[in-house]
Amino acid sequence: MSHEEFDYTTARLVTGYTLPQAIAELQKPLPASAYKPVPGASDLTDIDPAYLTEVATQVFGPIGFGWWYDFQPADLTISAEARTAKSGREYTVFTASLHKLIVRYRLLDASGHTLISEPITATGGNENEVESYAVRGALTNALGAAFAKLTWQLPVYKGQLSHRNAATFGANGKRPTVLSKPITSVAKASEPVPQPTDVRDSNGHDADLEALLNYVIPPALQSKHAGKKLSEVSAQVLEWYATKMAVTTPESQVLKDKAAALLALQLQPA
Numbered sequence: 001m002s003h004e005e006f007d008y009t010t011a012r013l014v015t016g017y018t019l020p021q022a023i024a025e026l027q028k029p030l031p032a033s034a035y036k037p038v039p040g041a042s043d044l045t046d047i048d049p050a051y052l053t054e055v056a057t058q059v060f061g062p063i064g065f066g067w068w069y070d071f072q073p074a075d076l077t078i079s080a081e082a083r084t085a086k087s088g089r090e091y092t093v094f095t096a097s098l099h100k101l102i103v104r105y106r107l108l109d110a111s112g113h114t115l116i117s118e119p120i121t122a123t124g125g126n127e128n129e130v131e132s133y134a135v136r137g138a139l140t141n142a143l144g145a146a147f148a149k150l151t152w153q154l155p156v157y158k159g160q161l162s163h164r165n166a167a168t169f170g171a172n173g174k175r176p177t178v179l180s181k182p183i184t185s186v187a188k189a190s191e192p193v194p195q196p197t198d199v200r201d202s203n204g205h206d207a208d209l210e211a212l213l214n215y216v217i218p219p220a221l222q223s224k225h226a227g228k229k230l231s232e233v234s235a236q237v238l239e240w241y242a243t244k245m246a247v248t249t250p251e252s253q254v255l256k257d258k259a260a261a262l263l264a265l266q267l268q269p270a
Contacts, residue, residue, distance in 0.1 A: 010110035014061040022059045026152045030055075032166035035156070045162040047153055049140045056147065060105045067105040069143060075099040076138070078131060095127040096134040101142035122146035148243060151264055157243045158260040159253065212262040218251045230262055238263065 013022060034051045038044040053063075060067035079095045103120040124142025128134040148157060155161035161169045213231035217223060225233050233241075241259035245252065 006107070006113050006115045007109040007111060011107045011115070012109075013059065014066045014106055014108060015059060017059055023151050025059050026055065026147065026150055027154045029155065029161060029166070029169050030153070032163075035161070035163040035166040037163050045156055045164075047144070047156060049144060052144060052147060052152065055152075065106065067103065069101055069103045069146070071098060071101045071142075075101075076135065078135065080131075091129055093127050093129060094131040094134040096125065096131075096138035098124045098138045098142045101139070101146060103143070103146040120146045120149055122149070149263075154260065154264055158257055159247060209262070209265050212258055212265065215255075215258045215262075217255060220249070220251050230259060 012018060017025065030047070030051050034048045036046045036048065038046045056067060057063065063069075075098060077097050077099070079097075081093050081095065082090065083093055084090050101122050101124060103122070105117045107115045107117065109115070122142045122145035124138045124140070124145055126134050126137025126141055128137060144152070148154075153161075155169070213229060215230050217226050217228050217230070217233075219226045225237060230238060238259050241255055242263050243260070245256055245259075247253045247256055
């Protein structure tokens with residue numbers, strides 16, 4: 001259906017969650033066992049992908065109805081490289097690269113109209129000695145990247161939550177606000193739509209957004225973007241700062257936090 005006919009004021013996911021509720025659920029910390037150190041990089045944290053399937057189903061509904069993903073065969077490339085281990089063992093490593101994955105989800109309004117979201121795009125990659133495992137790993141990696149744009153496990157990407165503190169994270173008010181259950185029925189168009197109690201007013205949102213947009217990348221980082229405002233870098237660079245940049249100095253930690261906060265604000269409803 002057209003965007004003009006859809007009533008966004010009563011929009012719900014098929015499970016009954018509002019979009020602010022869904023974002024809160026995606027950010028909520030998982031059981032401590034879900035977080036593991038990345039092999040060979042113990043300072044980085046890996047998230048068990050099984051939890052993404054579980055939470056996405058809980059929040060958006062069954063895959064294929066509440067949400068789904070797709071990619072074109074031409075966007076998946078596989079290469080093979082012969083390698084030799086230190087022991088002398090020769091083996092082949094397959095590298096799978098998924099250059100464009102699309103994720104969408106379904107919305108309903110009070111009149112029963114259905115709206116399909118705009119595409120959420122992401123890339124992914126993986127390597128393995130078994131070709132099919134490399135492909136599955138690339139798909140899993142791309143799905144995680146797509147849902148990260150919906151703030152999936154945002155505290156991890158902001159450096160607040162890791163495998164080191166997962167067992168105690170949430171103390172001192174650091175745990176994101178949890179909305180215990182979705183609204184089970186869609187409100188009538190004439191009824192006011194309930195709003196989460198922790199949503200800031202528009203002036204506060206705008207002030208925070210303006211401050212983040214005007215944040216200047218420290219020259220001490222020796223980045224080619226040093227001296228620029230966050231508003232002056234591309235979306236790809238901003239996402240790299242927020243999710244992939246290695247933290248080596250206090251200045252880089254501040255930059256990573258600012259970039260992640262800006263991404264989160266840009267994802268919030270206006």
